[in-house]
Amino acid sequence: MLWTLISTTVVLQSVLQATSAVSNKVLLVSMDGFRHDYLTKAETPNFDKMVAEGVTMSYLNNTFVTNTFPCHYSMATGLYSESNGIVGNRMYDPELNSFFTMSTTDSAWWDKGEPVWITARKAGLKAGTYFWPGSEAEIQGLRPTVFFPYNTSVPFEDRVNTVLKWLTVDDFDLAVMYFHEPDTSGHAFGPDDGRMVPVIENMDVVLGWLLQGLDNSTLKGKVNMIVTSDHGMTNIDLQNKIIDLSNYVNNTLLHSLVDQGSIAQIRPQPGMDNQLLEALSGIEHMQVMLKENIPERFHLKNNKRVMPLFAIADEGWTITDNVTKARMRKYKGNHGYDNNLETMKPIYIARGPAFKSGKIVRPIESVDIYPLICYLLDIQTAPNNGSLDRAATLLKYYGNAVPQLSSCSHLLWFLVIVLILTCTLLEEHF
CATH class of the missing domain: 3.30.1360.180 (Gyrase A; domain 2)
Structure with missing residues (x-):
């Protein structure tokens, strides 16, 4: 009887641990211009570690136009560019009769999509953004819990330390962060230039800081981290092409x-x-x-x-x-071309308690990231073009496999208590 009790309790505890992944913290990281095959061009032990411990794909199917602002805002909102209104890095709006540049924060330009940090705030969660396109704008009367005006001079290590503090000391539920490399160097050198190797390896070091910070703290095993990018990079020739x-x-x-x-x-x-x-x-x-x-x-x-x-x-x-x-x-490199081109495809790796381990799955779309993060945070999505069913291939458990934490955890513990009481009564009777 005691052995049955122990075995049943262990099984129930395993289910609880699986379902608890749904409501754990989320860290979304973008390394701008990180082409899907850059990991074959350099030594990247930290990326290798994350791939081994998590789930990846050959590339992410990103949106068009394959430029920084359209792709990042589609990831954040789960909406295609025609739906969220960010159709380029530079735009003209005939109704506003004004131009948009990458420094524009006027809310009128950002009013057609709901980024994940706003969805989180509306759900009562704490969400911080570190330099994500659109994160400086007030949207639906809300802002991230913490955000910063874009400043490329802030050292990458400072950004990492700040985000780790958000997740540990400040108990944020969602952290979103952006790095401008390897995009800047890809433009300067071209993606196939040997000078890209130390740039890629430096971003591997940055990833190492994040992994170490997560694994050597109270956050170990509690953060679902996604590392991805907006687009790839290809060689250009401004003299002849x-x-x-x-x-x-x-x-x-x-x-x-x-x-x-x-x-x-x-x-x-x-x-x-x-x-x-x-x-x-x-x-x-x-x-x-x-x-x-x-x-x-x-x-x-x-x-x-x-x-x-x-x-x-x-x-x-x-x-x-x-x-x-x-x-x-x-420039020696550029992007913005047809998103069907493999050179325009970015990287995607995910690791954490909700994700599969050591698996390679079929590519998902960048608009799927929004509903996926909402699922991980256990919050309701805004209307979007993404597919959680498509993104579910990344997850250990989804749908009918394991119920959501919010609907089952109390029930499971109730069953444990009932089982204990039942076994106690049976032992007393016999």
């Missing part, structure tokens, strides 16, 4: 380019949409189309901030209306 639209049209047809590079958001002069399209059609290494003809798979065209004409360059090519200005950046 550049498309200068000023060679084909002038300001009688072309008003301006709102955004340019791997893509171009093109404003025609009033009433000149079709004439400008005809003038730009047939240019080699570039596809140009009316807004309404943007492929559905890009999830981009149904937004007022997408210009009447849209162009996308072939991989490695650059679109501009000012060659001199374009070459001033001296």
Whole structure:
């Protein structure tokens, strides 16, 4: 009888431990421009450790346009760019009659999506953000519990120490953090340059600080951590692979380019949409189309901030209306290209009590990260384009396999108590 009691209690305790993963803390980390195959280019013991202890995939299926702000905000909101309104790093809104840059924090630009830190705050949780696009804006009258104005000069180690303090001393439920490498170096050197090796290895050191901080504290085994990125990187050649639209049209047809590079958001002069399209059609290494003809798979065209004409360059090519200005950046690498290209695919690794261990699963989509984090925090999602069923392949338990903690933990302990009382009464009777 005693052995049955012990065995049953152990089983129930195991189920409790499994379900408790659902409501544990979450740490979301983005290393900008970390291409999915960078781990094959350098020695990365800490990434190797996280892969061995967690779950990964060959790459993450990210959203288009494959630039920093659109991809990061899609991860945060679970919405495609046409739904959350962040369609580029630079935008024009015809209703606001104003331009957006990467320093814009006006709430009017961020009002079409609910990022996960706002969802957490609405649920009464503590959520901190360290330099995530959109985190400086007030959204639905709320802000993160703690956030910082973007500042690239803050040392990476300081950022790590702050976030670890949030999760330990300050008892935050959600921490979201961003690093601008290896993106900055990828632009400067190109992804295949040997100088990228120490950059990748330095980001491995940063990951090591996080892993050590989590494993050598009261947080051990209690944090579900996701390390991912917004996009990849490819080689470009600004001397030989550049498309200068000023060679084909002038300001009688072309008003301006709102955004340019791997893509171009093109404003025609009033009433000149079709004439400008005809003038730009047939240019080699570039596809140009009316807004309404943007492929559905890009999830981009149904937004007022997408210009009447849209162009996308072939991989490695650059679109501009000012060659001199374009070459001033001296880039050797860039992104923003078709998100089906493998060079545009980012990394994804997850580790923690809710995740599988030592597994490689099929790629999920970046919009799935939002509902996944909400599930881990046991909070209700806002409307989104993601799929928790798709993301569930990462999880040890999901759906009917193990009930949610909130609905079963008290019941399980009640059963343990009933079992103990039953066994006691039976022993007294016999």
